[in-house]
Amino acid sequence: MNGTVVVTGGGTGGHLKVADAFIEEFHNRGINVIFIGSSNGQDKAWFENDRRLKKAIFLDTRGVVNKSSFGKVLSLLNIFSKTLYCLSFYAKYNVKTVISVGGFSAAAGTFASILKFGCKLYIHEQNSKMGKLNEITSKFATEVFSSFDENSLVKDYPVAKEFFDTARVRDKIKTIAFFGGSQGAVCINDFALKVAPTLTEMGIKIIHQTGKNDFERVKAEYKKLDISADVFDFSKDIPNKMATADFAVSRAGASTLWELCANSLPTYFIPFKYAAGDHQYYNAKVLFDKGLCFLQREENLNVEDFFKAVNSDIHKISIELIGSINSNAISLILNIILENNKK
Numbered sequence: 001m002n003g004t005v006v007v008t009g010g011g012t013g014g015h016l017k018v019a020d021a022f023i024e025e026f027h028n029r030g031i032n033v034i035f036i037g038s039s040n041g042q043d044k045a046w047f048e049n050d051r052r053l054k055k056a057i058f059l060d061t062r063g064v065v066n067k068s069s070f071g072k073v074l075s076l077l078n079i080f081s082k083t084l085y086c087l088s089f090y091a092k093y094n095v096k097t098v099i100s101v102g103g104f105s106a107a108a109g110t111f112a113s114i115l116k117f118g119c120k121l122y123i124h125e126q127n128s129k130m131g132k133l134n135e136i137t138s139k140f141a142t143e144v145f146s147s148f149d150e151n152s153l154v155k156d157y158p159v160a161k162e163f164f165d166t167a168r169v170r171d172k173i174k175t176i177a178f179f180g181g182s183q184g185a186v187c188i189n190d191f192a193l194k195v196a197p198t199l200t201e202m203g204i205k206i207i208h209q210t211g212k213n214d215f216e217r218v219k220a221e222y223k224k225l226d227i228s229a230d231v232f233d234f235s236k237d238i239p240n241k242m243a244t245a246d247f248a249v250s251r252a253g254a255s256t257l258w259e260l261c262a263n264s265l266p267t268y269f270i271p272f273k274y275a276a277g278d279h280q281y282y283n284a285k286v287l288f289d290k291g292l293c294f295l296q297r298e299e300n301l302n303v304e305d306f307f308k309a310v311n312s313d314i315h316k317i318s319i320e321l322i323g324s325i326n327s328n329a330i331s332l333i334l335n336i337i338l339e340n341n342k343k
Helices: 013-028 043-047 069-093 104-115 132-140 161-165 186-201 212-224 238-244 254-262 276-288 303-310 314-324 329-340
Strands: 004-008 033-038 055-059 095-100 120-125 143-146 175-179 205-209 230-232 247-250 267-269
Touching: 004 013, 004 104, 013 033, 013 043, 013 254, 013 329, 033 043, 033 104, 043 055, 055 069, 069 095, 069 104, 095 104, 095 132, 104 120, 104 132, 120 132, 120 329, 143 329, 161 238, 161 254, 175 186, 175 238, 186 205, 186 212, 186 247, 186 303, 205 238, 212 230, 238 254, 247 254, 254 267, 254 276, 267 276
Parallel strands: 004 033, 004 095, 033 055, 095 120, 120 143, 175 205, 175 247, 205 230, 247 267
Antiparallel strands: none
C-alpha cells in the first residue's frame, strides 16, 4: 500500500474502540498507521504510548455542539487552523488514506483529507443516527461503512474477538448483569436496586457495573439489602462478566450493543435519553424491531415490564443473536480499502 494511513477520531470509548480495531488490523498487515486525535477527550489515555503506531498526534480541538454562539465561532476557527496543520502533516508523511471514526477529535484530520489532492477518505459510522461531522463529510468520502445501514458494503461493527469467543446460548436466567457503561448510569443503578430483592428471591445472581461516581452508594445499598452482588465501578474484564450473565440490562451505545450481540446475550436496553439525536434509542430499536432485544425508555421504566422480559423466551433470542453480527468486520473493511487504493 502506497503512503501512510491515518486513523482519526475519538473523544469517547465508542469511537476509540473502533479506532483501536483499525489500528490493530493495519499493524497486523504491516502497514504504517498514524493516529490523530484530541488532547481533550480520552484519546491520549488510549494511544499516547501505543507502539503499534508510527506516530500519535493529539490536537487541542473541542466539539462545536452545546456551545454558545461565540464558543462555536472559536471552536470552528480552531478546527480551521488545525486542518491547515494536518494538511502540511499529510504532505510530509505522504498520507493518501484517512479513516474517520467520528467524534469531534476527527474534524481537522477529516477536513484535511478532503482538501488534499489524491487523498481518499473513508468513514465508519457507529450509530443508527449519523453524527453531524460524518453527515457533512460523508459527501466527500470514497466509502462510508455503517453498523446499521443495510446499504453499507460491510454492515458489521468491529467487536473484539473475546466477545465472540465467550459467546453461548442462554437457556435459563441464573445471573443478570446491569451495565451502565464506564461512566455509570444512575437510572440503571436505581432500577437494579429496586428489582434486586425480587431477583434474589428468584435465586438470580447480580453483576452490576455502577460507574465510578456512584460505586460507593450502590455498594452500600446492596449491603443494606443484605444482597451479595458482584458490584464494580469499572472493569477491563467485561467480556467475562458478559459471558457469566444470562440476561443484561444496558445502555445502548453502539459498541456495548454490538458486544452484547456478539456474546448472544439477551438484553433489556434503557437508552440514554440525552444522547445526540437520540441515537441510543434508535440503535436499540433496530434490534427491537427484529425481536432481538427488549427496549424501554427511562421515563417509562417499570418493574412489571422488566419481569415480563425476564420471564420471556430468552433461549429463542439468544439463538437468533448468533447471526446478528459477524466477527471479521474490520478485515472485510480493510480489504475494500486496499482494493480501492489500487485503482
